[in-house]
Amino acid sequence: SKSIEEKFGTLSTSSDTELLSKKLLEGLENGDLPSAVRLCMKDIEGSFSVVGVDNDGRMFAFRDPHGIKPLCFGQDKDGKLSCVSSESVGLSINGLQLDSHVKPGELLIWSEDGLSKEQIVAGEKKAFCSFEYAYFARPDSILDGKTVYKVREEFGRNLGRENPDVTEKADMIVSIPQTADDAAYGFHIETGLPWERSVRKHRYVTSRAFISSPRERDKIINKKINVSRREIKGKRLAVIDDSIVRGSTSKRMIRKMREAGGEEIHLYITFPRITSPCFYGIDMSTYGELIGANQGADEIAETIGADSVNYQSLENFIKATGMKRDHLCLGCITEKYPTPLASKLANKARERFEEGSEGRERIYEAADLAEEIT
Ligand code: SF4
Known part of the structure; x- marks a missing residue:
């Protein structure tokens, strides 16, 4: 978050959505949507399933390279309305058919020309949340x-x-x-x-x-x-x-x-x-x-x-x-x-717990550890 804050000023929330959208904006300063998404996938480690609309009115969706959380998409029976949902039930309750799941590391863009898919990052270990x-x-x-x-x-x-x-x-x-x-x-x-x-x-x-x-x-x-x-x-x-x-x-x-x-x-x-x-x-x-x-x-x-x-x-x-x-x-x-950062956090958290110095905060909230771990 440091580089983001240098560029965009202090984050106004503790929401990872703010961090991620600013990372996207950072990527868009020098490139197109796929390169901005590539930057997100390179710099942000963890779980994210994202849906958005860009300035040209195109809907886009992408999922972290490990595919930790679900993300799927579908359309109505005429193919006129497309929709993205974290779970297929979000489609079916709105009368839409499930097409498929967004693949880990994949970017989908819906525009007037239809749907385009791009595998932004490939080959990472899949890790769907059990x-x-x-x-x-x-x-x-x-x-x-x-x-x-x-x-x-x-x-x-x-x-x-x-x-x-x-x-x-x-x-x-x-x-x-x-x-x-x-x-x-x-x-x-x-x-x-x-x-x-x-x-x-x-x-x-x-x-x-x-x-x-x-x-x-x-x-x-x-x-x-x-x-x-x-x-x-x-x-x-x-x-x-x-x-x-x-x-x-x-x-x-x-x-x-x-x-x-x-x-x-x-x-x-x-x-x-x-x-x-x-x-x-x-x-x-x-x-x-x-x-x-x-x-x-x-x-x-x-x-x-x-x-x-x-x-x-x-x-x-x-x-x-x-x-x-x-x-x-x-x-x-x-x-x-x-992912390696989670392993480091876990080791650190366990160490603190065994030493009896674990605080009430989640390990990633402990500001003094941020620099040590990253
Ligand atoms: S399996 Fe456990 S550690 Fe992994 S994402 Fe799900 S809840 Fe988190």
Whole structure:
């Protein structure tokens, strides 16, 4: 950001969109749109999926060379209206057809002459965010040719196959709505256990608990999720959820289920254990806050008050996505990040955490480290 500030003055926001648009402007000073996008792809490391309109009224879209986050495009049935969306569902709900996904490192420009595509940067390691499959993507979106909810059903089947003893340990399945519902269906099909829809989500509370402050999180969960005592009282529960980040949301959910009379609570988690932060735009805690960075499944169970915690294996998770392992970003699970700066940040953050000097801020917010790392 230093060179940008020298050229354009102090950034007025902490938004990466401002940084990226100024980088584009810098490139446009001496060149055309493709060369400006090339400059962005060369100088900015990380995840970006960009859509814009230039001065000539042309719409353009590009995606970082690793393709960390999704970006797709489509058109209406007459081919008169083109649209870009982060997920295919953004097209279908507007009556548009999905054409394709923007390739990592590719630039698309729509002008009066039609659509032109240019591969600006090629050959970088593909690294699509694996957390999209477990949590972020809408279930009815299509990622890499697969409908997301089908992948989640397979996650559930995998969990059932990996834990054949569940039929002795639990009387029924419940799922944390809504991201875990599809996995619960797969788990139900695989194990034959009844799936009780006794944990329900408030239709109008849409805030996401894990990206809020602790106080807000409490309020959100209480308002958002309700547990039906009548169905779960005295029952041993196999609870399906998508992920455990800090553990605080799971802890509150388990407390609610115990208060409602749940006898035993065994958690089955579709996303493998999160052991390190995300540096690609998802505000996913520091090492100190991430429960999986510090504890294994048994310790986590004890901390959050569950009888057991069972994660889907990484191998089966990858298989269910249908993606090649080396085409996925698995950074927050394996601590192997697809880009060098993220690896440096992770090393530094872990070092600080182990020394006991990790602050409350995210590592990339620690101004004193910026120079040291870059
Ligand atoms: S580190 Fe995790 S959440 Fe972040 S982009 Fe990679 S897989 Fe997604």
